[in-house]
Amino acid sequence: MKSFFWENLRIALSELWGHKTRSILTGTGIVIGIIAVSLMSTLINGVDGLFEESMKFLGRGNLYVEKWPWFGDEDWWTLRNRPRIELDMAEKIQERSQYAMVVAAERGRMANLSYKELSAENIYIHGVTANYPEVSTVDVEYGRFFTESEDRTGAQVVLLGSEVAKTLFPQGNPVDKMIFAGSKRFRVIGVLAEMGKFMGAFSNDTQVIIPLATFNKIFHGPWGRRSITVKVPEHLVEDAKEELRGVVRVLRGLKPEEKDNFAINQQNAFRQSYQGIKLAIGGTGMIITALSLLVGGIGIANIMFVSVKERTREIGVRKALGATRSQIQGQFLIEAMVITASGGLVGLIISTLISMAISKFLFPATMSFGVAFMAIALSAGVGLFAGLAPARKGAKLDPIEALRYE
Amino acid sequence: MSLIQVNDLYKIYQMGNTEVRALDGVSVTIEQNEYVSIMGPxxxxxxxxxxLLGCLDTPTSGEFFMDGINVATMGDDELAHIRNKKIGFVFQTFNLLPKSTSLRNVELPLxxxxxxxxxERxxxxxxxxxxxxxxxxxxxxxxxxxxxQRQRVAVARALVNNPAIILADExxxxxxxxxxxxxxxxxDELHKQGNTIILVTHEEHIAAHASRVVRLLDGKIAVDEATNRGKK
Structure with a gap:
């Protein structure tokens, strides 16, 4: 049987070479289908990686007490009218909660920074408690974090995000330099290690961190984000969330019939809504892909029927010379599979190039070996499926009639 | 044992309501290294x-032994093997594969x-x-x-598998x-070299190359005799 395979492959290749335009047009359907399927899987893998990377910024065991829920469909006005989060609740939560290991508070707003003639605009100023490093992924590259007493006294010290440090101090060590935020002078005490972007969009490196008390002293307005982060044991996060809800309700003096006027956010909310989106995109993608492969397959089947018809006499000759049904069937099946597999290969090359471009300009998306293998197997499968009916038709021809066919 | 032994062969087609007796009880025996032409309007x-002799078709009834094997009741794939190993076809229209070289065309049966x-092929x-x-x-x-030259390529293709019979149709x-x-x-040369040749033709001077002529009429053998060449 091995020799028939090579023989059939040879016939298929010379036949396709003989009808170049037709073969290219026929294969294009498969090319498009394979681009769709491999790009879709690659993008989903890329977004997955991005998502997991981003999730590191939000610890698994962290609960965030905030005014706004991260996801949900509650009425905007109701949410808008909630009281803002009192950050001094942090200490009380620490006292009352069984599960809380660390309770950190933070505020934030945008401001412009300057050092001598250099300036950095729209920088996120993050006022946090001294225990903030315990609930986040910030890492001090050089210099140091501020101390609890610096926080208590409202010392005007600042840690720069890596991008901010690069902007304000293109060369030289920023530590101990004095920078301005508006009219206030701050002493740089450290620079944060590079952290990358959250969801590929919000850079964590264009922030600066100052003590919360200092923030409260300087920025009086009601604006900006306020959040209390409660770190609890990861495996007890659901229990801890219920407890925390009770604690905050008591602290806020809510009556039993009143609704929560705060939100407790957690990584899971992201995870769930991401899973939903991923399923929707993946599902739609699957349908589009399946459709385009089906259309491609129909094209192949059609052209194979034409090919069998055109080559009726050739089939007659081959049969007269001793070709069996399965040999004729094999010949046309392999021909169909060669079209689809080459279409698959071309599609794979194109989508590899596209995913390389996406990786370069948008977010990391690398085609995995599994995706490539699946694409080739799928395209050969489409060929097998599409070629079956025409190949059987050819194989069943009566040699006498086939030889007489003009 | 004869190379070909056909006993009481019938081939009947049903065309609508009418029955067409294409072969109506044919019996013929062909020996090794015979040179037979089959004629008829x-x-x-x-x-x-x-x-039927080329194993491209099966009879409605009757016996057909080739080299002692009954091929009358064989299935498609068995017939394909018999054609491949025992028969070399030469067709009126050559029937070469147009895109293949002479070598590839001749290799095909192999x-x-x-x-x-x-x-080896x-x-x-x-x-x-x-x-x-x-x-x-x-x-x-x-x-x-x-x-x-094309017809000679076709003859080479018919010869290449050392068939028991060369079957030439016009x-x-x-x-x-x-x-x-x-x-x-x-x-004629191939015959001298020991090949068995069956020639189907309607031209007398072509048929005269053979040593025996079988004349068919209305699905029956009308004449089965030696030609002048055969009598010599």
């Missing part, structure tokens, strides 16, 4: 007989044989082409050859008389 059943290695095909004096045309495609029908005569000389 159109509709006499000679094509049907040729298709490829379907499935047991012969690539280099090549050697055998070149030898067959040399036998028909086309040793220098192995890599030509059919459209680069004259009609006579082999000179598409050739001018001079080239046709050359092809017939080739068949």
């Amino acid at each position: 159109s509709g006499s059943g000679k094509s049907t007989l040729m298709n 490829i379907y044989n499935g047991e012969i290695k690539a280099h 090549r050697d055998m095909a070149i030898k067959a082409l040399t036998r028909v004096n086309l040793g220098d045309r192995v890599s030509h495609k059919p459209n680069e050859l004259s009609g006579g 082999p000179t029908g598409n050739l001018d008389s001079k080239t046709g005569e050359e092809i017939m000389v080739l068949f």
Whole structure:
């Protein structure tokens, strides 16, 4: 049987070479289908990686007490009218909660920074408690974090995000330099290690961190984000969330019939809504892909029927010379599979190039070996499926009639 | 044992309500190294007989032994094997694969044989082409050859698997008389070399090359006699 395979492959290749335009047009359907399927899987893998990377910024065991829920469909006005989060609740939560290991508070707003003639605009100023490093992924590259007493006294010290440090101090060590935020002078005490972007969009490196008390002293307005982060044991996060809800309700003096006027956010909310989106995109993608492969397959089947018809006499000759049904069937099946597999290969090359471009300009998306293998197997499968009916038709021809066919 | 033994062969087609008896009880025996021509007007059943002898078709009833094997009751794939190993076809319209070289065309029966290695196939095909004096045309495609040369490629293809019979259906029908005569000389030589040849024709001077002529009429054998050549 091995020799028939090579023989059939040879016939298929010379036949396709003989009808170049037709073969290219026929294969294009498969090319498009394979681009769709491999790009879709690659993008989903890329977004997955991005998502997991981003999730590191939000610890698994962290609960965030905030005014706004991260996801949900509650009425905007109701949410808008909630009281803002009192950050001094942090200490009380620490006292009352069984599960809380660390309770950190933070505020934030945008401001412009300057050092001598250099300036950095729209920088996120993050006022946090001294225990903030315990609930986040910030890492001090050089210099140091501020101390609890610096926080208590409202010392005007600042840690720069890596991008901010690069902007304000293109060369030289920023530590101990004095920078301005508006009219206030701050002493740089450290620079944060590079952290990358959250969801590929919000850079964590264009922030600066100052003590919360200092923030409260300087920025009086009601604006900006306020959040209390409660770190609890990861495996007890659901229990801890219920407890925390009770604690905050008591602290806020809510009556039993009143609704929560705060939100407790957690990584899971992201995870769930991401899973939903991923399923929707993946599902739609699957349908589009399946459709385009089906259309491609129909094209192949059609052209194979034409090919069998055109080559009726050739089939007659081959049969007269001793070709069996399965040999004729094999010949046309392999021909169909060669079209689809080459279409698959071309599609794979194109989508590899596209995913390389996406990786370069948008977010990391690398085609995995599994995706490539699946694409080739799928395209050969489409060929097998599409070629079956025409190949059987050819194989069943009566040699006498086939030889007489003009 | 005879090479071909046909006993009481019938081939009946149903055309609507009418029954067409293409072969109506034919019995014939052909020995090793015979040179037989089958003649008859159109509709006499000679094509049907040729298709049956060539194992392209199965009879409605009757016995057909080739080399002692009953082929009358064989299935498609078994018949394909018999055609591949025992029969060499030469057609009126040559029936070469137009995109393949002479060598590839002649190799074809050996490829379907499935047991012969690539280099052996090549050697055998070149030898067959040399036998028909086309040793220098192995890599030509059919459209680069004259009609006579094409038919000789077809003869080489029929010879290459050392068949028990060479079955030629109007082999000179598409050739001018001079080239046709050359092809017939080739068949005469092959006969002398020990091959069994069955020739289907409606031309008397072509049939005269054979040593025996079987004349069909209305699906029955009308005459089965030695030709002048055969009587010598």
